[in-house]
Amino acid sequence: MAELKTDILVIGAGSAGLSVAAGAVQMGADVILVEGREMGGDCLNYGCVPSKALIAAAAAAQTHRQSGPLGIAGHEPEIDYAKAQDHVAEVIASIAPVDSEERFEGLGVRVIREWAEFIDDRRVQAGEYTITARRIVLATGSSPLVPPIPGLDGAPYLTNESLWKLRDRPDHLIVVGGGPIGMEMAQAHRRLGSAVTVVEGQRAFGKDDPELAEIVLKKLRAEGIEIFEGAQAEAVRGEEGAIELDTSDGRTIRGSHLLVAVGRQVNTDGMSLEKAGVERTKSGIKVDASMRTTNRRVYAIGDAAGGMQFTHVAGYHAGVIIRSLLFALPAKTKTAHLPWCSYTRPELAQVGLTEAQARKEYGGRVEVFRFNYDENDRAIAERETDGLIKIMVVSGRPVGASIVGAQAGDLIGFWSLAIANRFKMTQLANMVVPYPTISEVNKRVVGAYFSPRLFENPTVKRIVRLVQRWIP
Numbered sequence: 001m002a003e004l005k006t007d008i009l010v011i012g013a014g015s016a017g018l019s020v021a022a023g024a025v026q027m028g029a030d031v032i033l034v035e036g037r038e039m040g041g042d043c044l045n046y047g048c049v050p051s052k053a054l055i056a057a058a059a060a061a062q063t064h065r066q067s068g069p070l071g072i073a074g075h076e077p078e079i080d081y082a083k084a085q086d087h088v089a090e091v092i093a094s095i096a097p098v099d100s101e102e103r104f105e106g107l108g109v110r111v112i113r114e115w116a117e118f119i120d121d122r123r124v125q126a127g128e129y130t131i132t133a134r135r136i137v138l139a140t141g142s143s144p145l146v147p148p149i150p151g152l153d154g155a156p157y158l159t160n161e162s163l164w165k166l167r168d169r170p171d172h173l174i175v176v177g178g179g180p181i182g183m184e185m186a187q188a189h190r191r192l193g194s195a196v197t198v199v200e201g202q203r204a205f206g207k208d209d210p211e212l213a214e215i216v217l218k219k220l221r222a223e224g225i226e227i228f229e230g231a232q233a234e235a236v237r238g239e240e241g242a243i244e245l246d247t248s249d250g251r252t253i254r255g256s257h258l259l260v261a262v263g264r265q266v267n268t269d270g271m272s273l274e275k276a277g278v279e280r281t282k283s284g285i286k287v288d289a290s291m292r293t294t295n296r297r298v299y300a301i302g303d304a305a306g307g308m309q310f311t312h313v314a315g316y317h318a319g320v321i322i323r324s325l326l327f328a329l330p331a332k333t334k335t336a337h338l339p340w341c342s343y344t345r346p347e348l349a350q351v352g353l354t355e356a357q358a359r360k361e362y363g364g365r366v367e368v369f370r371f372n373y374d375e376n377d378r379a380i381a382e383r384e385t386d387g388l389i390k391i392m393v394v395s396g397r398p399v400g401a402s403i404v405g406a407q408a409g410d411l412i413g414f415w416s417l418a419i420a421n422r423f424k425m426t427q428l429a430n431m432v433v434p435y436p437t438i439s440e441v442n443k444r445v446v447g448a449y450f451s452p453r454l455f456e457n458p459t460v461k462r463i464v465r466l467v468q469r470w471i472p
């Protein structure tokens, strides 16, 4: 047994833990990082990176099919699913050095590859090490939630952890769950040549604006994906290659593979949180706005905190708690400016309030402005005209933005900045974007706010007429 002492102990080397460890050590703190599994956590190994890599392979396949209208003979591509999975593995491998033990040891972090468990309110056991820390950061992330559907435990099923090991393309993939994981993987597999059926208990893309979600669903259905909403998965039977799934609306769906994507559960098993006085809620570790747990020395960030579960949110939490960890300064997290995006094609992105949420919160004070992609010249040139931006404005400041369409994930950052800084629409109007870009949709929706104020305003018209009479 070895006794170690440190300023900051970080448990979990995913996006959240790595960001805290890198920031803290480079600013002079003594940092120990404990990881029980793979450096890089979910995002690198089982989440964002592999999913976006597979989506890229699927998009390449789809380009072949859709290029006819551009004068390039469209045809059904030859797809080597195993090679597409090799591409996924190569992408992970090329990013892995950034998250590696070697890099972090090089920065001065002591990395221990063990599972951590609390001994008491300031001490943690990790393998042969007993670590005493001034501050402890729980960045233990989340794992796929496997619901208690009768028969599921006896049937073969995939999750976001096992999907990347498949070598043979599923003939017919049944996806349970119409959230971002389910819908991204449904479209990727359809484009790679599988038949795909999605079964969603409530509404697909349930956290997004339904009007915009519908634009994506229409597109996915047009690509041949069967999507059943209001269809809870109720029973599973079968074996490798022959799965049957019963739904609450009376269907029986038959397929070759089953992907379970019904949400996440926070990783705290085996950590003896109670020994440290760290409480849990139903969704995750209980934290206040400073990301402090019920033990003032212990913080929980990223997926472990059970709020918005995204890599950029994990990084944001890390940035906020660094202030309080290193300088003992008060620092609180906010959520209004935190965006998300589902990387289906078209992409579906949101920041701040949706239209329904804004109307509920602000009633008649909310104004909604829209601009369609089919009026954007670049979108027309690239035949990417399925899209819409909607912004919600209260007292001259945006409180929410919803975008569906090409590059929605890139475009939403502008609205995050605007909301984070409480920019006024008059400030946003100062932006000039290059023509022709998709980002003109941001400019044009700001224009939609000013158009009636300028072009349908009798006072403006009167002043213009007066001035025109007087100037030489």
Ligand SMILES: Cc1cc2nc3c(=O)[nH]c(=O)nc-3n(C[C@H](O)[C@H](O)[C@H](O)COP(=O)(O)OP(=O)(O)OC[C@H]3O[C@@H](n4cnc5c(N)ncnc54)[C@H](O)[C@@H]3O)c2cc1C
Binding pocket: 011, 012, 013, 014, 015, 016, 017, 034, 035, 036, 037, 038, 039, 040, 041, 042, 043, 044, 046, 047, 048, 049, 051, 052, 114, 115, 116, 117, 139, 140, 141, 142, 160, 181, 267, 270, 271, 301, 302, 303, 304, 309, 310, 311, 312, 313, 314, 343
């Ligand atoms: C399929 C999929 C696609 C996704 N796509 C996106 C996307 O496009 N964009 C986006 O923003 N987000 C995406 N996400 C979400 C994103 O992956 C997570 O929000 C992010 O990984 C959370 O980071 P984290 O550091 O909080 O947790 P994790 O990445 O889960 O890391 C936690 C780490 O802690 C370790 N650990 C746990 N318990 C212990 C212990 N007791 N001792 C030692 N180590 C421990 C785990 O082994 C793990 O490595 C996706 C998720 C999935 C599943």
Ligand SMILES: NC(=O)c1ccc[n+]([C@@H]2O[C@H](COP(=O)([O-])OP(=O)(O)OC[C@H]3O[C@@H](n4cnc5c(N)ncnc54)[C@H](O)[C@@H]3O)[C@@H](O)[C@H]2O)c1
Binding pocket: 147, 149, 176, 177, 178, 179, 180, 181, 182, 184, 199, 200, 201, 202, 203, 204, 205, 206, 231, 232, 233, 234, 261, 262, 263, 264, 308, 309, 310, 340, 341, 342, 343
């Ligand atoms: N692009 C991204 O940023 C991205 C991509 C993938 C995942 N993620 C992160 O991972 C999290 C988890 O994603 P997810 O898609 O697994 O979860 P989710 O919670 O977002 O969606 C799960 C869906 O499954 C449905 N469901 C639950 N039980 C069901 C049942 N028995 N039958 C049918 N449907 C059922 C729910 O109604 C819900 O719509 C996301 O919330 C997000 O934080 C992000």
